[in-house]
Amino acid sequence: MNFSLLRIMWNDWPALACWVALPVVWIIHWGFPYLQRGAVPLPLALPAGVSVALLAVLFWRIKRVADLFAHGVAVSGTITDLRIARDRGRLEFEFEAGGTRLRSWMPVHKTRSLLSLARGDRVEVLHDRCRPRRAIVRTLFAR
Structure with missing residues (x-):
């Protein structure tokens, strides 16, 4: 393993986008009801599903580079x-x-x-x- 996970997530645009989007999804999920008074929180399944999709793309990008190095x-x-x-x-x-x-x-x-x-x-x-x-x-x- 001669590659760096950090360099993958920093130099590969799709990996970086997924890495950054993960906390943003949860911040929006938990923060929206505080910003918009009276708003009903979204179902937990929505940010969880989006997070699973983001993690899948992130792991795919990491695996792609790892496979090419191997x-x-x-x-x-x-x-x-x-x-x-x-x-x-x-x-x-x-x-x-x-x-x-x-x-x-x-x-x-x-x-x-x-x-x-x-x-x-x-x-x-x-x-x-x-x-x-x-x-x-x-x-x-x-x-």
Whole structure:
């Protein structure tokens, strides 16, 4: 395990969104009746269900990175584009797998380590053996 859970939750946009949304759901659930006098609290099943869905997405994103670190193929790749809108973005890169040049992308959060990457930079890419387009830039999640 050479990846960092904190770096996954900080650099991967969907993981970060789920991580932040979990306490927000419960704060809204418990705080709304105090802000809106006379409001009936929502049924407990609603925030619990939303929390289960958020946790499922968070664990899926963590497992995806963990699987690529454990079983992925490490190749050299090149950053082709980095698009950022506010605090999130899309990191696009290309690499060679099985003699074929492939392009892939990943949703990212705007961090210092992400901003250190630029178009044309060489990076280490981890890709799935069976589905090579399923890939990540290793340096964003490594310890």
